[in-house]
Amino acid sequence: MNKLIIDVAGDKIFLMIIANDHIYNITHENTKINYEKLTLIIKEFLELNKFELKDINKIYINRGPGSFAGIRNSISVVKALKLAKNIDYYCYSLQDFKGEKDVKYENIPFLCVKFKIKKNLINPIYIS
Template sequence: MNILAFDTSTDKFSLSILKNNKIVLNLSKILNKTYSKFLIPLIKESLFKSQLDVKKINHILVSLGPGSFTGIRLGIAAAKGLGIPYKIKISGYNNMNVLAHSINDNINGRKIVVLIKSKKEDFYFQSFNSNRQPLKKVSSFPISNLPKYFFNKNLIFCGNLNIKLIKELRKKKLYLHKNKFYNSELIINLFRKKKIKVTKSLDPIYVYEHYAKKN
């Protein structure tokens, strides 16, 4: 099995390659607003280093968000550009689901709240039960107005947090899990173990209405 997985939904680009059922390459790089320039060259370079012909890829996994509107759309376009000509399977995944599974330890029945930086002072969030099954749809909030739901002491918070939000959560004496932001190797592992749901529908997960839909 050969799998290419990558995430363009945040400033930090992540890519992993599974070749002959072994992870042969992991890449993490801050790209921010340079995805349009570097995404395809980085994917091609990674395949070259892995000595993997694109025609030999069995499956491409790409993030559907939530996250950067532009990054998500560029990632999906790249996945289609690589996969469609060679009839490679392409599946999308939800970042929140992956992050919920990044907590490996026993959480004693607590619920998990996954947080991902959105724009300016806003964050996306989604809650999961202790079995990592979603309880609510992805929503958003500004740091200045934490949802009342967060004040439940039976919650564990994880995800892509900035210092300001960490201070706010600690001020309320809420439990923060010290997980690192996931990489694409975790996505491949969860996919192979069938622990995360993927979809053939490559529609981006938009929490806010995107400007392209307004015009």
């Protein structure tokens, strides 16, 4: 099962693919231009690591707190992927994992199960 983690809530755009025992990740500057190009950035990242959207089984997206524009755009992209490719997604916040020490991106899928994060449910947290 291949998982894609997307975090656009912070200072950087962060993408990670977890595929069996392999982990691939990349960061980009978090700018307005990159928000608008997020689908292209994801596509290029997948291609760079020899994946296609059809290879992704689940997406995990940071719902905040963070940048309104980044969260809004990333959630829109993930909802479109759900509709177009039927890829389930999980919207998490690092605040959901209270009590966990040193939360790492590669642990997000496990933590979403542990903390019972609901599939295909969005409740963004924006910083005013």
